[in-house]
Amino acid sequence: MSQQSLTMVDLFAGLGGFSAAAGRVGIKVVLATDVSQTCETIYRANFTAPFVRQDIRQASAPGQPSVSELVTAAQPDIVTAGFPCQSFSRAGRQAGLADPLGRGQLVFDLLNLLRAARPRAFLLENVANLAAHAGGATLGQILQELTSLGYFVTHSVLDAHVISGLPARRERLYIVGVARQEWLERFAWPSAAQKFVGWREILQPPAQIADKYYETGRKLAAHVPGFDWRADTIYTYRRSYVRAAAGGVFPTLMANMGTGGYNVPLVVDKRGLRPLTVRECARLQGLSDDFVLPAELLDKHLYQALGNSISVPTVAAILGGLQAALT
Ligand SMILES: C[S@@+](CC[C@H](N)C(=O)[O-])C[C@H]1O[C@@H](n2cnc3c(N)ncnc32)[C@H](O)[C@@H]1O
Secondary structure (H helix, E strand, O other), X not given: OOOOOOEEEEEOOOOOHHHHHHHHHOOEEEEEEEOOHHHHHHHHHHOOOOEEEOOOOOOOOOOOOOHHHHHHHHOOOXXXXXXXXXXXXOOOOOOHXXXXXXXXXXXXXXXXXXXXXXXXXXXXXXXXXXXXXXXHHXXXXXXXXXXXXXXXXXXXXXXXXXXXXXXXXXXXXXXXXXXXXXXXHHOOOOOOOOOOOOHHHHOOOHHHOOHHHHHHHHHHHHHOOOOOOOOOOOEEEEOOEEEEOOOOOEOOOOOOOOOOOOOOOEEEEOOEEEEOOHHHHHHHOOOOOOOOOOOOOOHHHHHHHHHHOOOHHHHHHHHHHHHHHHO
């Protein structure tokens, strides 16, 4: 049994969801990397791990190390990657690995990186639809490539609501790979939460909420005159129609949530109709209230990063299982 904490590299780190989850189970993040300036700002406001803003496909400048070389030098036990999902998402065009914009191709950069860095284990995350894409052939190809690198792999589609008990739907495909069969035999996926949080419990008190949110709510309501907005229902407004969420669980937060209130879940409180605040979205992803949402960033950028984030307690539970298997 090793007493030293495991180390991890957070690839496609976004706002640092995997890093927050690692912190909860005592895994040390030695490197985080993402191409986005917004993500760098959020990450640096919350974590001390080195952050490198760089495209995974290339070196930052001639003669500079690539992300793959940086990860190889860091020698992490675990690599995590919530690789970009537009190519597989039901909401996107479903171009898959052959996406001409290259977003599906990032899987191959990830595979090359794993081949070079050879971590003891990895945890990959993507939209649930990746499992169904091309009748399962896309996932089959990815799993086969991972196996041919010498990893023992397992995958599961988990809903963050079920695992974390938070009132946030988020079905995601998780792929775990380990370099030894015995580690795979010791690994177990997390089980369902014992306790569930009610959707109103994540709401901020109306007095704490900026007027701009209610102004957005009034503008959205004007698009559907006479609609009966009820305080006991969660809504979303998707371009031209209002949808009520079932079961008292917020629908999956998405990267295309905007400040105009589109796609952001809507609630009615004592002051009126409004979209969830960025803090409430952070709570739905399981980020604690001391997680800094930098004031210099526009809400639309924060919504986007929060819609891209993993569910922190869900991933912490998976990383806990991986840690138990490896140590
Ligand atoms: C689904 S998000 C990951 C979110 C992250 N797991 C979290 O918890 O916040 C995908 C990330 O990949 C980044 N990305 C997209 N293309 C990239 C590239 N070529 N190189 C590096 N990062 C890239 C995006 O900026 C985005 O933050």
